[in-house]
Amino acid sequence: MDTGQTNVHRQNGVALWRQIADRIRASIADGDYDATGKVPPEFTLAAQFGVNRHTVRSALAALAQExxxxxxxxxxxxxxxxxxxxxxxxxxxxxxxxxxxxAREKEGLLLHSAKEPASVELSARLRIPEGAQVIRLETLRKADHRPVSRSTTWFPADRFGGIEEAYSKSGSITVAFRMLGLSDYLRVSTEVTATHADGADLADLQLSPGAIILVARALNTDTDCVPVQYAVSRFPADMVQFTIEN
Amino acid sequence: MDTGQTNVHRQNGVALWRQIADRIRASIADGDYDATGKVPPEFTLAAQFGVNRHTVRSALAALAQExxxxxxxxxxxxxxxxxxxxxxxxxxxxxxxxxxxxAREKEGLLLHSAKEPASVELSARLRIPEGAQVIRLETLRKADHRPVSRSTTWFPADRFGGIEEAYSKSGSITVAFRMLGLSDYLRVSTEVTATHADGADLADLQLSPGAIILVARALNTDTDCVPVQYAVSRFPADMVQFTIEN
DNA sequence: TATGGTTGTCTATATTAATAGACATTTAGG
DNA sequence: CCTAAATGTCTATTAATATAGACAACCATA
Structure with a gap:
């Protein structure tokens, strides 16, 4: 078992209060303070991180804001x-x-949709000719009214015309596919990376600046292994984890 | 098509120069500047991000340091x-x-090893009694002489006594297992999260402070589904991505 | 109700981050 | 060999970050 006593770093472009806020947030998520339901006193935290109490207060203020x-x-x-x-x-x-x-309540919101020609990368992923029409959906998913993912997802336009409306009404890709005659589909690959949240993600996912997001790039096919959807989804890293079971 | 013009954020605990450094690093990794092999001029970047040229210089200095x-x-x-x-x-x-x-050259270094009793969590993962002896290895993996992962990994001590030496000599878990009579093993689950690098990771993985790491928690079993290894591995997020093929 | 533990607020100071402008130095290319 | 386009260096100023100390306000509880 690690002690967790890894000190905070100075002069590296990340303010001490933000580093401390991130660490406390992680400790809360890990259940370190479940016994009391409270964060340790400011004075104790200050000693623990080797900083002034006011610095800890800035960190706690940020967490309170969240x-x-x-x-x-x-x-x-x-x-x-x-x-x-x-x-x-x-x-x-x-x-x-x-x-x-x-979560008790789940929600899928369509933020925006567009029809556009496939880029080089996208045409390769979906195995369609470069420049062929695709439908792009920008969606936001929520669980218990909190945003948990922001996705950009593409479908071949010739096969899934009208999926914007189907998704908009149902709030579910699975249901939208079914409405368009696709009863089943399979996840064939998922690429996972992590990065800092950009401006759009900060707003959509209601994150505080400097937050980390997990990025999943996923390809789904129908049961005949024909690509039906390519999606790039962004999740707040402090709220989400992925599990791969083989 | 997005413009990519997501502005940089102020007064949020992350210095502008660091945000910009992270963005440029990502652009390089994405191949945005492959045409010229150069980053755009400082003056251009400053205009792009809406900051002073000196701020961009700080960002570039950090990337040069890396x-x-x-x-x-x-x-x-x-x-x-x-x-x-x-x-x-x-x-x-x-x-x-x-x-x-x-990578041309791969390397596995044993930093530290210890025998210790299994924690509650670990005993559940490895399906052994709580407090049973386990062997913990702290390892560092390199590709072309650059560190790519820092792992903590546990094995049941009664079954894999001497795996420290076997790994130390071979630099490979697969080979170490084979030396101890286990010819094959399977990955049954992998949990992926992301977080800021802590002090130890910064040092071991030679990262600059504020960097993001991908964390993979993996369970391996033998062909009879008996757990043989539980590992927590940390990877620099800007150098690594995971791919899950189903 | 008195006390100890805790957060809230205030003032002051030092350090770091960011902006602004000017000019020197180096390189590539016409 | 001159010029344009870059990066390098310097000074000065403002805003944000961090430390330090003192004391007020509030809550639980002995």
């Missing part, structure tokens, strides 16, 4: 929210089933 | 290194085979 903790004078800093959703990645990966009962 | 670019007076800022290793995750995932021919 709605993760709430400070009460005289009592301490209470943990308000604690979650890390798990997404299994299998041959039959579906977003809504993946969440399962980890 | 060995990713090299500035030459009068010529420009040349790209020195550009890589993103791909690790396929399958039922037969092995580190060395995963790299394949993406």
């Amino acid at each position: 709605g993760i903790v709430r400070s009460v004078q005289g009592r301490g800093t209470l943990i308000e929210r604690k979650e890390r959703l798990n997404f299994p990645i299998t041959r039959r990966t579906r977003f809504s089933e993946g969440i399962g009962d980890q | 060995g990713i670019v090299r500035s030459v007076q009068g010529r420009g800022t040349l790209i020195e290194r550009k890589e993103r290793l791909n690790f396929p995750i399958t039922r037969r995932t092995r580190f060395s085979e995963g790299i394949g021919d993406q």
Whole structure:
């Protein structure tokens, strides 16, 4: 078991208060403070990280802004929210089933859609001619009213014309496919990377700047192995983990 | 098509120069500057990100420190290194085979080993009694002399006594297993998360502070589905991606 | 109700990050 | 060999980050 006593770094472009906020957020997600339901006192944290109490206060203020903790004078800093959703990645990966009962309410919002010619990369992924028409959907998924993923997803336009409306009505790719006559599909590959959230992600996923996002690039095919969908999805890394079961 | 013009954020604990350095690093990895082999001029970048030229210079200095670019007076800022290793995750995932021919030289170093009692979590993962002895290896893997992963990995001590030496000599888990009589093993699950690098990772993986790491928690079993190894591996996110093929 | 533990607020100071402008130095190419 | 286009270096100023200390306000509980 690690002690977790890894010190904070100075003069590297990341403010101390942000590093500390990230560490506390992770500790909360890991359940380190479950015994009390509270974050340790500011004075204790300051000693732990080797910084001034005011610096810790800045970190806690940021977490309070995110709605993760709430400070009460005289009592301490209470943990308000604690979650890390798990997404299994299998041959039959579906977003809504993946969440399962980890959330009571699930939602899929269509932010934007467009018809456009396929780029070089996209044509290779979907195995269609370069420049062939594709439909692009920009979607936002929520669980219990909190955004958990921001996706850009492409479909061959000739086969899935009208999927914008189907998704918009149902809020589910699986259902939208079914409405267009595709009863089943399979996940054939998923690429996972991580990066800092960009401006659009910050806004859509309601993150604080400097946050990390997990990026999954996924290819789905029908049962005849013909590509039907290519998607790039971005998840807040502090709320989500992927599980690959073989 | 997005413009990619996502602006940089102020007063959020992440210095502008670091945000810009991260963005440029990502652009290099994505091959955005392959046509010229150079990063755009400082003046251009400054306009692009909406900051002062000196701020861009700080970002480029950080990238130069990492060995990713090299500035030459009068010529420009040349790209020195550009890589993103791909690790396929399958039922037969092995580190060395995963790299394949993406690197000429591969290396596995044993940093530290210890025998210790299994924690609650570990006993559940390896399906052994709580407190049973396990062997812990701290390893560092390199490709072409650059560190690509830092792993902590556990084995049941009663079955794999002496694996420290076997790994130390061979630099390969697969070979070490074989030396101890286990000819084959399978990856049954992999959990992937992302976080900021901590102090130890910064040092071992030679990263600059604020860097992102991908964390993979993996369970391997023998062909009878008996757990033989549990590992937590940390990879620099800007150098690595995972691919899950189903 | 008194006390200890905790967060809230204030002032002051030093360091780091970012902007602004000017000019020197080097390289590539006409 | 001159010029345009780059990077290198310097000074100065402002804003954000971090430290330090003191004390007020509040809460739980003995």
